[in-house]
Amino acid sequence: MNPLAPAALVTGSSRGIGRGIAVALAAAGHDLLIHYSSRREGAEETAAACDAAARKAGRPVQTRICQADLALAADRHRLVDATREAFGRLDLLVNNAGVAPSVRADLLDASEESFDRLMGINLKGPFFLTQEVARWMVEQAATLPAGSPRPKIISVSSVSAYAPSVNRAEYCLSKAGISMLTALFAARLAEHGISVFEIRPGIIATDMTTPVRERYDRLLRDGFTPINRWGTPEDVARAVVAIAGGAFPFSTGEVFNVDGGFHLRRL
Numbered sequence: 492m493n494p495l496a497p498a499a500l501v502t503g504s505s506r507g508i509g510r511g512i513a514v515a516l517a518a519a520g521h522d523l524l525i526h527y528s529s530r531r532e533g534a535e536e537t538a539a540a541c542d543a544a545a546r547k548a549g550r551p552v553q554t555r556i557c558q559a560d561l562a563l564a565a566d567r568h569r570l571v572d573a574t575r576e577a578f579g580r581l582d583l584l585v586n587n588a589g590v591a592p593s594v595r596a597d598l599l600d601a602s603e604e605s606f607d608r609l610m611g612i613n614l615k616g617p618f619f620l621t622q623e624v625a626r627w628m629v630e631q632a633a634t635l636p637a638g639s640p641r642p643k644i645i646s647v648s649s650v651s652a653y654a655p656s657v658n659r660a661e662y663c664l665s666k667a668g669i670s671m672l673t674a675l676f677a678a679r680l681a682e683h684g685i686s687v688f689e690i691r692p693g694i695i696a697t698d699m700t701t702p703v704r705e706r707y708d709r710l711l712r713d714g715f716t717p718i719n720r721w722g723t724p725e726d727v728a729r730a731v732v733a734i735a736g737g738a739f740p741f742s743t744g745e746v747f748n749v750d751g752g753f754h755l756r757r758l
């Protein structure tokens with residue numbers, strides 16, 4: 492282990508936005524705990540991409556892979572234990588993993604089963620993972636020399652945290668919860684120098700948006716967002732790397748919109 496390298500845990504880094512974040516952090520010199528739920532080969536591809544990016548940047552990093560269903564307490568503990576064992580420290584947690592409803596159902600037909608599934612993975616998982624990691628970060632922060640970089644927590648929510656989609660209410664509710672999670676931990680951890688941020692992506696080209704690609708293509712053709720293109724995992728990763736690098740020392744609880752300007756109200 493390189494004792495000088497900061498260590499990051501990125502949930503859901505077997506593909507999509509999480510992979511983009513992991514690779515960009517590796518290029519910026521972070522050791523990486525790559526997490527997946529069901530696609531080990533995806534996590535292995537991310538690890539290879541991290542190694543290549545770090546070598547290209549001229550500073551090799553360590554990568555480890557760990558499986559966990561974030562809805563399950565035992566799996567979350569295993570993930571934190573794996574990080575501790577691999578690196579002995581954690582400088583950055585990125586709560587990125589998340590799922591869309593298997594079926595888009597109208598609000599009046601939304602099922603309790605889908606609600607429980609999304610809340611478990613998208614909100615309960617990140618909440619209790621953050622709680623466990625925060626306890627560890629508080630211990631770490633107490634041992635750090637004054638003026639040295641402090642651990643950080645970033646959660647990936649969505650424009651769905653505030654923009655209602657009446658055919659995926661449970662997704663919107665879970666993402667609105669991530670906004671409050673950010674505010675809560677930001678308020679609680681500031682006294683330890685640990686800052687907490689939310690990143691709100693807009694429409695990003697990943698497996699999650701593949702089923703609705705044609706609809707979003709149509710919307711974008713009609714000028715849906717001021718910056719009129721699909722977002723990429725790399726767009727989100729740039730925000731993460733800026734935060735991780737300490738670009739915002741007097742900010743916490745901040746929301747970063749990475750949405751092509753979707754949030755702007757236009758007349």
Ligand code: NAP
Pocket residue numbers: 502503504505506507508509526527528529530531533559560561562587588589590612647648649650691692693694695696697698699700
């Ligand atoms: P994605 O490509 O579908 O990837 C989802 C990730 O979550 C995968 O790594 C997956 O692991 C993991 N995952 C699935 N079920 C899990 C579980 N039970 N426990 C733990 N991890 C699980 O999605 P994405 O588009 O990159 O989205 C990443 C995050 O950004 C999500 O929180 C999503 O809500 C948010 N977001 C996405 C968009 C967008 O347009 N794509 C927009 C706004 C916000 P496996 O690969 O092992 O299945």
